[in-house]
Amino acid sequence: MSENGAGSAIHFEAVTKRFGDAVAVDDLNLEIQRGEFFSLLGPSGCGKTTTLRMVGGFEQPSEGRIFLEGEPVETVPPYERNVNTVFQSYALFEHLSIEDNVAFGLKRRKVGKDEIRRRVAEALELVELHERGDARPRELSGGQKQRVALARALVNRPSVLLLDEPLGALDLKLRKQMQVELKGIQREVGITFLYVTHDQEEALAMSDRIAVMDAGVIKQCGTPEEIYEHPVGPFVAGFIGVSNLLPGVCENGSIRLADGSLCDAQVPADCAAGADVQLSVRPEKIAIDDEIEPGMVTVDGTVVERVYVGTSTQIIVELAPGMRLMALEQNWVRARSDDRWEIGNRVKLGWRPEHALVLR
Amino acid sequence: MSTEVAPSPGAPTGTARPARTKPPKDFDRPRFLKAFVGLFFLVLFVPIVLVILFSFNSSRSLQNFEGFSLRWYQEFFESESLRDSLIASVEIALITMVVATVLGTLLAYGLVRSRTRWSNAANVMMLVPLVTPEIVAGASALLLFTQIGLELSITTIILAHITFSISYVTVVVRARLASLGREVESAAMDLGATRWQTFRLVTLPALWPAVLAAGLLVFALSFDDFVLSFFTTGESPQPLPVRIWTQIRFGVRPTINAIGTFMLVISVLSIGLALLLPRLFGRKESGLKVLLGREAA
Numbered sequence: 001m002s003e004n005g006a007g008s009a010i011h012f013e014a015v016t017k018r019f020g021d022a023v024a025v026d027d028l029n030l031e032i033q034r035g036e037f038f039s040l041l042g043p044s045g046c047g048k049t050t051t052l053r054m055v056g057g058f059e060q061p062s063e064g065r066i067f068l069e070g071e072p073v074e075t076v077p078p079y080e081r082n083v084n085t086v087f088q089s090y091a092l093f094e095h096l097s098i099e100d101n102v103a104f105g106l107k108r109r110k111v112g113k114d115e116i117r118r119r120v121a122e123a124l125e126l127v128e129l130h131e132r133g134d135a136r137p138r139e140l141s142g143g144q145k146q147r148v149a150l151a152r153a154l155v156n157r158p159s160v161l162l163l164d165e166p167l168g169a170l171d172l173k174l175r176k177q178m179q180v181e182l183k184g185i186q187r188e189v190g191i192t193f194l195y196v197t198h199d200q201e202e203a204l205a206m207s208d209r210i211a212v213m214d215a216g217v218i219k220q221c222g223t224p225e226e227i228y229e230h231p232v233g234p235f236v237a238g239f240i241g242v243s244n245l246l247p248g249v250c251e252n253g254s255i256r257l258a259d260g261s262l263c264d265a266q267v268p269a270d271c272a273a274g275a276d277v278q279l280s281v282r283p284e285k286i287a288i289d290d291e292i293e294p295g296m297v298t299v300d301g302t303v304v305e306r307v308y309v310g311t312s313t314q315i316i317v318e319l320a321p322g323m324r325l326m327a328l329e330q331n332w333v334r335a336r337s338d339d340r341w342e343i344g345n346r347v348k349l350g351w352r353p354e355h356a357l358v359l360r
Numbered sequence: 361m362s363t364e365v366a367p368s369p370g371a372p373t374g375t376a377r378p379a380r381t382k383p384p385k386d387f388d389r390p391r392f393l394k395a396f397v398g399l400f401f402l403v404l405f406v407p408i409v410l411v412i413l414f415s416f417n418s419s420r421s422l423q424n425f426e427g428f429s430l431r432w433y434q435e436f437f438e439s440e441s442l443r444d445s446l447i448a449s450v451e452i453a454l455i456t457m458v459v460a461t462v463l464g465t466l467l468a469y470g471l472v473r474s475r476t477r478w479s480n481a482a483n484v485m486m487l488v489p490l491v492t493p494e495i496v497a498g499a500s501a502l503l504l505f506t507q508i509g510l511e512l513s514i515t516t517i518i519l520a521h522i523t524f525s526i527s528y529v530t531v532v533v534r535a536r537l538a539s540l541g542r543e544v545e546s547a548a549m550d551l552g553a554t555r556w557q558t559f560r561l562v563t564l565p566a567l568w569p570a571v572l573a574a575g576l577l578v579f580a581l582s583f584d585d586f587v588l589s590f591f592t593t594g595e596s597p598q599p600l601p602v603r604i605w606t607q608i609r610f611g612v613r614p615t616i617n618a619i620g621t622f623m624l625v626i627s628v629l630s631i632g633l634a635l636l637l638p639r640l641f642g643r644k645e646s647g648l649k650v651l652l653g654r655e656a657a
Contacts, residue, residue, distance in 0.1 A: 058546060078549045091547035095565040104561075108552035156551065 008070075009034045009160050009192035010055060015064035017050050017216075024050040026216035028064070032160075032194060032209075037186050039195045039203040042213035043239070048196045051213075052162050055194060057081045069159050079108070084153035085162040088169060090145045092137040098124070098148055099133040105156040123155035126185060143174045150185070160192045167202065179205050200240045204228060212236045228282075234359050237280045244286075244325050245359070246279040255279050255358060257299075259320035264297050264353040271358065278359045285355040286327040288315065288341065289348050296350035301325065303345045315341055317349055325349060408624065415617035422614065432618035442619070444596070445603035448514055452599055453583040456521040461575040463522070464529025465567065471530065472537045489527040497524055498591030505592065512594040520592045521582045528581065529574040536570035537563075569637070576634035580627045 010032040017025040025047040032038045040048035053059040054066060057078035065072050073081060084105065093101050102123055106116045124130040127147035137145060146166060153161055167175045183206045186193050197203050203210050204224040211221040220227055220236045231237035234245060248255040248263065250271045255263045257279065265279060292298060301317035313329045327349060341347055414422060418429035436442055471483055489497070501520040510516060548558040586601040593602050604619055
């Protein structure tokens with residue numbers, strides 16, 4: 001990688017964005033590779049959409065520079081940037097047919113008529129809407145509108161496609177289906193996708209890399225697996241999946257939990273004895289009673305809640321007042337209703353020491 | 361009350377209760393309300409219907425209808441001064457419509473898109489012409505024109521009409537613009553359209569039904585305006601409503617009925633067009649919604 005990121009699709013160099021006194025994005029340094037499906041993940045107000053809008057040219061950084069394919073873009077207006085955006089509200093042009101919506105960008109670039117026709121047909125084929133070219137946006141369903149918005153952006157072959165929570169307005173089933181399709185389309189066209197979402201499952205399912213943002217700062221950047229398995233702090237652990245945080249104190253190679261029990265864990269070398277930490281164990285890594293294997297760390301507790309969620313049942317166990325763990329039980333294990341843990345049962349929970357993360 | 365008795369166990373229940381023939385739908389809509397609404401429309405329309413009817417009367421009488429004839433329409437169109445007044449009125453209404461629509465649309469665009477601390481104040485100030493008593497607006501316009509030494513003529517009427525019409529256009533167009541949302545314009549610029557192309561290719565086509573409806577509304581308002589015109593008119597030609605008023609002072613002729621009917625037709629036509637045109641342009645919303653600013657989400 002060169003100094004100004006010539007090999008990358010987008011390069012943020014110490015980018016800060018302020019709105020009045022509020023800092024939306026704080027000293028952002030980030031490099032996104034060509035052809036990458038990159039997600040900005042975070043709660044609302046974390047600065048992810050502002051970051052996206054700065055790439056699109058709708059906001060200017062207060063400080064720092066943004067490079068698109070190695071070129072600085074601060075002086076380039078939105079309509080001259082080689083990026084296109086898929087908006088959350090679709091933002092289709094209601095007075096134009098689907099074909100004319102998709103052709104809009106090409107016409108602005110004075111592409112020849114025959115080529116426009118060919119590329120529009122290709123783009124509509126890609127999103128499987130080639131039979132609805134004459135329809136008006138209002139005649140389409142939400143999912144179809146989303147595809148038109150996607151085709152309208154992709155047809156221009158931008159160097160980067162910006163997607164601002166594009167699936168936010170769809171219902172759950174359609175959202176899951178579109179996740180798979182989006183990933184497939186991205187692989188097919190090979191364009192860099194910069195995807196903004198607050199839905200951690202969506203980010204995990206589609207991204208090559210994810211940056212988790214909070215309060216304008218990137219907390220962690222890595223592959224979905226890295227972020228899920230090795231979150232660097234309580235915020236990332238809590239934002240990605242259920243984190244099961246237990247407060248404790250470092251004590252020569254293990255963790256003394258708040259209820260007094262000692263817990264084997266991979267304590268980082270630089271964690272001084274007596275330092276306050278949090279122990280995080282993912283629910284699916286927790287074994288209950290007879291599933292516990294030799295070598296596991298075990299704790300005792302009382303079942304306080306059980307939530308049936310279809311494929312699995314969430315079992316919430318209280319170790320001590322204020323210390324709760326959630327375990328997942330696959331529903332094929334104990335399908336019969338007379339053989340379950342009930343609220344009030346005493347149970348033993350166990351996990352492998354390497355599955356417990358020590359977070360500071 | 362035999363039908364109220366509960367059927368004995370095991371007995372077929374079908375015969376115990378008579379089939380309900382009419383759903384009890386009237387309990388929340390009392391009949392007197394319907395009568396009231398009917399009376400309202402009667403009071404509203406009877407005088408108008410009488411004017412239309414007597415405009416075709418063959419005699420001078422304003423009380424007895426004696427036979428069908430078009431003589432009052434003939435008199436109306438053959439009178440040179442009345443014809444001049446009609447032409448003046450149409451001219452005033454057309455120019456007012458074009459200028460007020462353009463200015464009002466630009467004002468709406470500015471009010472919706474600018475987000476300064478003055479925009480709220482401007483949004484309220486803009487409504488002032490709608491609630492100012494016309495007699496005040498007329499008197500102040502007259503005062504202004506004489507102060508700056510502008511001779512009263514069709515021009516002064518047009519200026520006064522434009523001033524009060526802009527607000528109507530802005531109210532109608534602003535509602536439409538607010539419902540359009542900013543992302544659509546962002547999308548156009550994102551796709552390579554400059555600011556001007558965005559306005560021409562995306563914003564204006566979306567606003568078109570509202571702009572059209574507002575324009576026709578302004579035409580109707582200007583065409584039959586009396587008070588403002590009365591204060592700002594010159595000697596000749598006077599707009600039709602002022603001309604009628606002048607004529608009535610020298611005695612009521614049945615020609616009035618013909619002129620009234622004619623003006624009614626023009627006003628109804630322009631309002632009707634305002635309601636219909638958005639539909640003819642292939643939009644599924646009615647012009648009524650556009651005019652009232654109630655957009656389908």
